[in-house]
Amino acid sequence: MTFDRGTEFARYPRLASALNIVSYFCQPSAPWQKGSVENTNGRIRRFLPFDTDISAISDRHLQSMVDRLNETPRKCLEYRTPRDVLSEQLGAAAHSIQATSR
Template sequence: LARMADATATSAVNGFSAALNRMPAELKKSLTYDQGREMSRHAEITQKTGTTIYFCDPHSPWQRGSNENINGLIRQYLPKGTDLSGYTQEQLDAIAYELNIRPRQRFNYRCPIEVITDVVLSEQKMLGSIQ
């Protein structure tokens, strides 16, 4: 979760870039987004982060199924229409942490943070064996 000043393209570039640049490269290979105007400067995000950005077709939320699921989980903490300007990045990070330690059926009841750790360690191990 990245705190943004507003829903402008400039805020999206700054917010997504800051959030993605805190992540290991193995976890930020691609991002699928809807057709929102705030992503009109998506090429800048790719340039700043190395993340490839894909767009789903208009009115096709099923093309981002796992994203729609996480949106529902986020709504348990931040109901739709919540003014996020009253939240600090630290508070949003705490919500993200709670979501990342919550077991998911999709991961055979493992927590996302466990799966993420496995992916990063596996990639690092594979890179180490290549070098």
Template sequence: GSGTGMAAHERITAALDLPVYFCAPHHPWQRGTNENTNGLLRQYLRKNADLRTFSQEDLNSIAARLNDRPRRVLDWDSPRQRED
């Protein structure tokens, strides 16, 4: 159904131990970062990948790579460098 993608985000959040963010309604300018992150995730998780086939260590490794990757939108800092 139309809500299955939204429901799956809770499992992904738990599996990656990362929050999942959605664009605020009527804020389409937020979509660029969302789509960029989705593209980065596709380097590791193919479309419709079954997350049950990945170990927690695999998912932790993917999360660490993304969090340590410099981002142009952050003036080439990594997300981890911008943590409080």
């Protein structure tokens, strides 16, 4: 998993450990190192142009956009949806945690 350099990823070691994934931070000003993020940003821009004031959009409308993005099958996920893949990963992580706590 490739992380941006924002403070929202300060606890990435915990996430990487729980999901059993390899992760690293992109170098500054190197968007090609985070292709998935840039692809997702492009998808979001279909709904929200760059200059959109998000505070003017209802939570319900934002949630409908999030749902549509998460329920769209992706070639890179073997035509599974991001929601399906995340559910699989979380289930596997939960199973792993349960197994190690016994």
